[in-house]
Amino acid sequence: MGHMQLKEIKAAPYERAEVKKGYTDQSLHINLDKTDIRISPIDTAVKEKFIGGKGYDLWYMWNAVTGSTKWDDPENTICISAGPLGGTPGYPGGGKSIVTAISPLTGAPIDSNVGGYFGPYKKFSGFDVIALTGKADQDTVILIDGIESKIKIFAASDLPETAYEMSDALTRYFDEEKPVNISVVTAGPGAENTYFGCLNFSWFDAGRKRVRYKQAGRGGIGTVFADKKIKAVVARFGAISMKTNNPADLEALKTVTKTHAKEINALDPKQNRMALVGTTHLVPIMNDHDCLPTHNFKFGSHPGAAVIGEDVYEHIFDKGFDGCWRGCAVACSHGVKDFSPFTGPFQGKKVFVDGPEYETVAGCGSNLGIFDAHTILEINFYCDAYGMDTISVGTSIGFVMECFENKLITTDHTGGMDISFGNRHSTLALIHQMARGEGFGAIVGKGVRQMKQIFATQYHADAAFMQDIGMESKGLEFSEYITKESLAQQGGYGLALKGPQHDEAWLIFLDMVHNFMPTFEDKAEALHWFPMFRTWFGLCGLCKLPWNDIVPEDNKDTEEPAKVIKHIQWYADFFSAITGKKTSTDDLISMSEAVYNFQRVFNLKMGYGTRDHDTIPYRAMGPVTAEEYESRQERYDTQLTEKYGMDISGMDTNAKVAALRKERESQYEQLKDAVYERRGWNRNGIPTKETVKRLGIDFPEVLEVLEQNGVK
Amino acid sequence: MIQVDEKPVKWYQGMTIADLLEQMEDVRFCSVVRLNGRLVSSPKFADTRIPKDAVIQLLPLVAGG
Numbered sequence: 167m168g169h170m171q172l173k174e175i176k177a178a179p180y181e182r183a184e185v186k187k188g189y190t191d192q193s194l195h196i197n198l199d200k201t202d203i204r205i206s207p208i209d210t211a212v213k214e215k216f217i218g219g220k221g222y223d224l225w226y227m228w229n230a231v232t233g234s235t236k237w238d239d240p241e242n243t244i245c246i247s248a249g250p251l252g253g254t255p256g257y258p259g260g261g262k263s264i265v266t267a268i269s270p271l272t273g274a275p276i277d278s279n280v281g282g283y284f285g286p287y288k289k290f291s292g293f294d295v296i297a298l299t300g301k302a303d304q305d306t307v308i309l310i311d312g313i314e315s316k317i318k319i320f321a322a323s324d325l326p327e328t329a330y331e332m333s334d335a336l337t338r339y340f341d342e343e344k345p346v347n348i349s350v351v352t353a354g355p356g357a358e359n360t361y362f363g364c365l366n367f368s369w370f371d372a373g374r375k376r377v378r379y380k381q382a383g384r385g386g387i388g389t390v391f392a393d394k395k396i397k398a399v400v401a402r403f404g405a406i407s408m409k410t411n412n413p414a415d416l417e418a419l420k421t422v423t424k425t426h427a428k429e430i431n432a433l434d435p436k437q438n439r440m441a442l443v444g445t446t447h448l449v450p451i452m453n454d455h456d457c458l459p460t461h462n463f464k465f466g467s468h469p470g471a472a473v474i475g476e477d478v479y480e481h482i483f484d485k486g487f488d489g490c491w492r493g494c495a496v497a498c499s500h501g502v503k504d505f506s507p508f509t510g511p512f513q514g515k516k517v518f519v520d521g522p523e524y525e526t527v528a529g530c531g532s533n534l535g536i537f538d539a540h541t542i543l544e545i546n547f548y549c550d551a552y553g554m555d556t557i558s559v560g561t562s563i564g565f566v567m568e569c570f571e572n573k574l575i576t577t578d579h580t581g582g583m584d585i586s587f588g589n590r591h592s593t594l595a596l597i598h599q600m601a602r603g604e605g606f607g608a609i610v611g612k613g614v615r616q617m618k619q620i621f622a623t624q625y626h627a628d629a630a631f632m633q634d635i636g637m638e639s640k641g642l643e644f645s646e647y648i649t650k651e652s653l654a655q656q657g658g659y660g661l662a663l664k665g666p667q668h669d670e671a672w673l674i675f676l677d678m679v680h681n682f683m684p685t686f687e688d689k690a691e692a693l694h695w696f697p698m699f700r701t702w703f704g705l706c707g708l709c710k711l712p713w714n715d716i717v718p719e720d721n722k723d724t725e726e727p728a729k730v731i732k733h734i735q736w737y738a739d740f741f742s743a744i745t746g747k748k749t750s751t752d753d754l755i756s757m758s759e760a761v762y763n764f765q766r767v768f769n770l771k772m773g774y775g776t777r778d779h780d781t782i783p784y785r786a787m788g789p790v791t792a793e794e795y796e797s798r799q800e801r802y803d804t805q806l807t808e809k810y811g812m813d814i815s816g817m818d819t820n821a822k823v824a825a826l827r828k829e830r831e832s833q834y835e836q837l838k839d840a841v842y843e844r845r846g847w848n849r850n851g852i853p854t855k856e857t858v859k860r861l862g863i864d865f866p867e868v869l870e871v872l873e874q875n876g877v878k
Numbered sequence: 879m880i881q882v883d884e885k886p887v888k889w890y891q892g893m894t895i896a897d898l899l900e901q902m903e904d905v906r907f908c909s910v911v912r913l914n915g916r917l918v919s920s921p922k923f924a925d926t927r928i929p930k931d932a933v934i935q936l937l938p939l940v941a942g943g
């Protein structure tokens with residue numbers, strides 16, 4: 167490879183909009199077909215209704231695409247937004263970016279909430295949201311330079327291949343002296359060659375003097391980015407402080423920031439110790455509660471989990487401050503320095519691995535039967551460097567392994583590879599193939615939904631069995647929790663707008679362990695409230711973790727401890743302090759409800775968003791095979807006899823599997839009914855006209871979509 | 879004696895985590911504790927004996943994700 171070349175093909179100076187109360191009220195549109203740069207104001211009505219962040223992203227996407235737009239059509243638009251509260255230094259989790267596009271995996275809008283400094287830098291450079299549309303005819307790098315007030319588009323050649331090297335090279339290229347002023351968004355070769363490409367959002371770690379990154383992982387936004395021939399989008403901005411958002415009440419902002427940060431500093435060491443172990447504490451906890459996916463979600467625990475959890479990673483993680491946002495007291499974005507991969511292009515070199523988090527350990531470790539902390543690190547490193555979502559990678563390979571062990575596919579299909587559970591060599595070989603778009607890896611890189619079809623039509627594999635064990639819904643691979651014993655979390659996955667990601671609702675413990683939602687109505691209430699509140703973080707540009715991963719000491723004495731009401735009040739205060747709008751905790755929910763329902767209608771516009779699309783594979787509900795049933799026989803037998811009043815004395819295991827399945831599938835359908843009703847949707851899962859009117863999103867084009875889908 | 883959330887609690891030979899929680903108030907959300915630095919989850923509470931002079935933290939909600 168030669169020396170990196172960036173040839174400026176367009177430069178547009180602009181007058182940087184002042185940030186007022188968290189907003190610039192400007193949007194930036196870059197059309198790569200025409201190399202066109204356009205800046206336009208954001209209507210007050212849009213601001214009132216969509217708030218910012220994911221709300222803005224969805225609104226601009228809605229206007230850019232038609233119902234027949236496919237992920238690789240030029241009009242598919244990647245939107246990136248920060249939200250009005252994003253960019254508050256010192257507020258825990260106060261600097262996320264929210265990215266959306268039409269997903270290659272689902273065909274519908276996908277959203278991802280990601281750390282790194284890009285979102286805030288872009289906002290402070292003058293833009294609440296950027297929309298990237300069209301397709302370039304050559305590799306392209308875009309610079310949003312808030313220091314010099316210029317947007318530049320470059321034709322790029324000889325860039326480093328991986329996101330790992332590219333983020334570093336571009337950071338130093340655009341501000342050698344002050345690399346901390348730069349944040350880079352990159353994908354990688356894996357994003358070009360799979361449908362689950364992720365985006366890496368960087369920040370410069372001043373303590374370690376190196377570029378770090380976090381991933382907007384879900385749904386293949388990196389694939390869309392690569393398809394547009396965008397190699398990187400770079401934001402450059404200078405010093406920031408609490409004043410940079412120009413808050414309505416600086417003193418109130420300082421007070422609430424200090425209060426929340428102080429609590430985290432005091433309580434994290436006594437609670438989950440995330441500043442030391444990140445989210446790896448969840449590995450032993452999920453394992454003990456039978457919720458850690460092992461062997462393609464077949465089981466929920468394994469003795470090997472003991473060596474891939476916090477006890478191990480605490481000692482491997484590099485010591486130092488690990489906030490993916492400036493001054494975030496949770497500081498949970500850990501990494502490992504001087505790691506030496508044993509395969510691939512970095513074999514034998516020393517690299518820094520950003521991660522792993524719980525999801526990667528579970529998805530690329532236990533779910534594959536790999537109980538080796540170092541192999542998980544290597545998978546983590548390559549997935550990020552290649553630009554591939556570790557969750558989809560883990561869940562897809564888990565599916566392949568089970569198909570292989572059941573002889574649905576053989577070495578004839580895998581190019582001679584033994585893809586049995588636990589085979590780390592084959593796993594890494596597959597990941598390298600996926601990134602290059604070669605061999606059997608090219609098929610795995612299409613994700614579980616497409617693999618099911620390919621295996622059935624080309625390899626004559628059992629389609630019904632693959633439907634049961636293929637852990638995808640709406641086309642998106644499941645994130646890493648076993649939900650068999652939590653009906654509420656089955657809904658948390660199946661009824662999530664974008665597909666089975668846990669960021670809308672995580673109810674396993676409330677439901678399964680504490681039994682706090684015994685009725686369908688209780689579960690429906692939780693599946694209304696939690697997704698609405700969690701959506702709010704995406705509107706405002708915040709990280710959810712500081713809300714309920716560290717909780718006040720007196721939280722248990724409150725009326726509804728699961729909601730962590732004290733923190734919600736702080737978030738309302740935070741919103742009031744920045745925007746100047748006196749905001750109550752209930753207001754936060756109503757802000758989200760409008761955007762949430764709009765996204766459901768957006769799904770509908772794209773041909774999805776109805777009851778059928780909220781289906782989940784049976785493995786998410788219960789034991790598919792006799793082996794699974796017998797592994798937890800006492801539990802299931804007791805349920806059949808005590809909960810469902812059956813006489814099982816004459817039943818063999820297969821009969822019991824079938825009987826349990828009938829009950830559980832029926833429960834899931836009843837849950838759908840209860841949740842739809844609570845959300846103000848009809849029995850087909852579509853928001854009613856009354857609901858969209860109540861929420862003020864009864865725009866003519868929304869009503870048109872409803873009418874086209876039979877809503878009178 | 880053992881320390882539970884920085885407060886002394888009387889200990890007896892054979893005491894399990896389940897026994898400890900039984901005698902405490904407001905522990906309905908406690909599904910995980912740290913016993914001398916190691917995580918122990920509720921399915922193991924009844925079988926986990928607390929050693930003498932143990933330091934225990936009752937972890938609040940498990941939030942996940």
Ligand code: SF4
Nearest residue numbers: 259490494496498709
């Ligand atoms: S809590 Fe963790 S993931 Fe969230 S902003 Fe802080 S460091 Fe990043």
